[in-house]
Every structure is written in C-alpha cells, then in structure tokens.
Amino acid sequence: MNKVMFTIMILLILGALGTSVYLFFMNPRQLTQTISTTTTLTSLPPELPPSNTPTTTGTIKLEVPVYPGANEFLIPDWMKLRLGIPSDASPEGYTTSADAEEVVDWYLQHMGEWELVKENSFFPDTKTAVYLQYYRSGDSGVFIFAVMTTEMEGTIFGIVTGSWAAVLGYGPAAEEQAEEEKVFGFDPALPPGELEFTFSPVEIDLIKYIIPLGNLVPPAHTLPTDHIYFVYGGAKSDVFAPTSGKVLEIRPSGPDDNQIIIGVSSSFSYYLDHVIVDEKIKVGDYVDAGQRLGNLAPPTALDLGVLNKDLINPFVNPQRYSSKGIHGDKPLQYFVEPIKTQLYSMVATTGEDKNGTFCSDVPGKLIGNWFYENIPPEVLNTSEFEEYAIAFVYSNYDPSQVMISIGSEMVGLPPAAYKAEGPPPESVAPSSGKVAYKLYSFQCGWPFNYGGRVGILIVEMLDENTLRVEAFSDVVSETREFTSNAKIYLR
Secondary structure (H helix, E strand, O other), rough: OOHHHHHHHHHHHHHHHOOOOOOOOOOOOOOOOOOOEEEEEEEEOOOOOOOOOOOOOOOOOEEOOOOOOEEEOOHHHHHHHOOOOOOOOOOOOEEEEOOHHHHHHHHHHHHOOOOEEEEEEEEEEEEEEEEEEEEEEEEEEEEEEEEEEEOOEEEEEEEEEEEEHHHOOOOOOOOHHHHHHHHHOOOOOOOOOOOEEEOOOOHHEEEEEOEEEOEOOOOOOOOOOOEEEEEEOOOOEEEEOOOOEEEEEEEEOOOOOOOEEEOOOOOOEEEEEEEEEEEOOOOOOOOOOOOEEEEEOOOOOEEEEEEEEOOOOOOOHHHHHHHHHHHHHHHHHEEOHHHHHHHOOOOOOOOOOEEEOOOOOOOOOOOEEEOOOOOOHHHHOOOHHHHHEEEEEEEEOOOEEEEEEEEEEEEOOOOOEEEEOOOHHHOOOOHHHEEEEEEEEEOOOOOEEEEEEEEEEEEEEEEOOOOEEEEEEEOOOOOOOOOOEEEEEOO
C-alpha cells in the first residue's frame, strides 16, 4: 500500500469516528505522486440539465493554478461536510509541506484574471487554522480552502469550481466562524473601527513602572509575554476601561481575580488581567471609556493586551499560538496624548523601543521559540503548555542582552530566564553545528539584576525546525558534549 492510500485510509477512519476539527489532515512527508503546476477543472453550473441531456451551453472550463510541488489528495466526505462543501461537489485536493498562509498568499499572486471577492481565516482551536478564499470570473467561481494543525506538518488544501452562486455558499456556516472568533477575542458582529485609548487603566500617579512586551517569567511565561504590565505602588487601586466596548468574556485567572476581554470593533479587542471585576458587569454589557471595571487584584500588577485582527505576527509555526499570540499588538501606541507620552516615560527598558516585542522567530535560525517534541497531549490547551518550551530571545529590559528562557528543569538547572553569553541567536543556523551558551542568573524587575554564572547550555540545529538541547550545572567549561540527557525541540 503506497503512502497516499495509507493517508486516505487513516483520514476516512478518523472521519468515521467523528474526529474533531483539529485532525483535518494527515500529511505524508514524501508522497510518491506529483502533479503539474496547472490543471483544468470542468464543472456544470447547477442550473444546467444533467450531462446526458442535450444542451447548447456546454461545460465551463476553469483554469486554476496548483501550488507548486503539491501532491494529489482525496478530500474525504467528512472534511467536505465540515467545510460546507456539498456531497456531490468534487474538490481537487492536495497536500504540501508549506504552511497554509504560504499557500493562500501564493494564490493571491497567481490567480490571473480571477477576482478575489472574499477571504476569511479562523482558528477553531489552538491547534487548527482554516483559510478560505472566494474568486469570481463572470458567472463562474472558485472556492479555495487550506487547513493546517499542530498535529502534523504541512497543509491540506483544495479547489472547488462551479457557478459563482454555488461557490459563494461553500464554507463553514457563518455563525460557526463567528462563534470561533468570539471565543478567541473578536466579535465580528461589532462594527468596523479603529482603536484609541483615552484613559489610563490605572491612575497614573500610582504606577511605579510599566514592563514592556516580551517579559520572561518561566515556567508560566517561558515564552515572551504578549501583554504589558502596569506595576503599581501597592495601594488599593481601581481599574478603568481605557476605551469603550462590549464585554466579550470574563474568565478566571486566579483564585479571586479575572481576565476581562472587551471588543472595541470587529477588528480590535483588548483585555485586562488580574482584575476583581465589579459584580454588576456582565458578558454582553457595553462599557464606557473611563468606566470603573473593578479593583486591581494583588500582588501589584495589571496586565493589558491588545488584539488586532489585521495583524498577523510571523511565528514560524503559528499553530502553536492562540489568537493572543497571532494577533497580539503593542498597547501603548494606541493611547492618546498626553497619556501616551506619560506612559512611555514609565517603561522599564534601556532600549529605544518602549513597546517591546514578543515574536522573534526567524525561519532557519535559532532565535525565537521552540517546543519539546513530546509534549503531553493533555497540556496542549492548558497553562502548563509553556513548561515544555524554550526561547532564545533578547531581554525586554535590556534589548542588547541575549536571554534563554527554559520552561522545565534540565539536569540541575531550574526553570528560569537566564542571561546568555554566546553567539547572537539570529546568527545560529543548522550549518553552525554545536553552539555553547554560558548561563548567568537573572532577576527581573526594575531595576533588573544579573548574577553569577550558573551553568552552560549547548544547542545544535539538526535542521531548520529541529533543535537538540542540553544543559549542565557547570560553571567552568567553555563547552560540553551531548549525552543521552539531550532533548529535542521543534518549531
């Protein structure tokens, strides 16, 4: 049995078992069949009689390019059902090692005279991304879909042709897509609009300093944080809505406090974390700019994050991240003057960029975020997920300093963010071979503090997406050799 047939059989079995949406595809690393870069698809408009009935109209020949290097793939019926494709339609299915965004971006550039009328993307869960495109030429239409998950490498995509009226009806139900977007921080029912913060969420006189994006506090925040922190003076403080909007969600974030997510428009939302929300405020309520939302919960910091649907952060493997990571933006830039200048003056960093950053990934380089290859499935959607990560980034307090953030214990070295002495991570590639970093203790806060040497970490990029890592509580050696304790991390 060849690999293509094996893949199809597995998918059909999964479909029969009612597999959830994040198991959309099973991608073989190398399929034996290849296809040409263009194909001619023939379809009958639904209003025409069956093909065995005489007609003078004939068929519509639609030439649609196929993503280079893709392999033919049979789209199973259960997937067609999930994608809203009628059972009698015959999508041309393919697999590719490219990610879904690359595929849909390629089609934007290579559809010739076809006009892109509509496109959409949504994330049914933290593992899955679905991209949809609708093209039109006269009365004819093309529906292109691309699906990828963290469960496998690569993408399944498909092309369905027919009359424009028929094609326009394809795709998951609008209410299903809208509900998914609400869950992850957006409400498409809100009107379009921009974001403008006109109030500080905490009284400015009580703010000691602001921690920019990219904070490292393993194991909970092994990856650079996608939100900023308002560190206040310890006195009891009210929390205010920085701008008006609709309360989309109030979720627990601690024993007594909550995270409140507020939608401003169909494209912008913001959230405040560690708030004891006023009991009168409920999901679905509209709040005004400057309205009191509740009290700031102990210990001494308020989180503020912004979601911008039009912003896609360029992570190497976006399926690792929630909507907060994919669409996370820089909150301080949205405040009006003079509040913006006042808040920027309080940012705890030695760098010129007061916003900070949390997405440092560069394809084919060490810099950025990596994930342990054997993450237990039960933690994938929990707060424990980051315990299985490691990050090679620059400090948000001191952007000239390389930091290594380790989420789980490595032979005597506890989970922590470490000052790292070694080559710039953006220069390390598979061709670099084994690379060593001396590790030093680090105390976050303002002012921050670097301590003495505590160990050494060696890494080797086995390929662009595979990393071998091992740490030693060795404060003398310049380098070490890998042992059986080495761990493998993936993008």
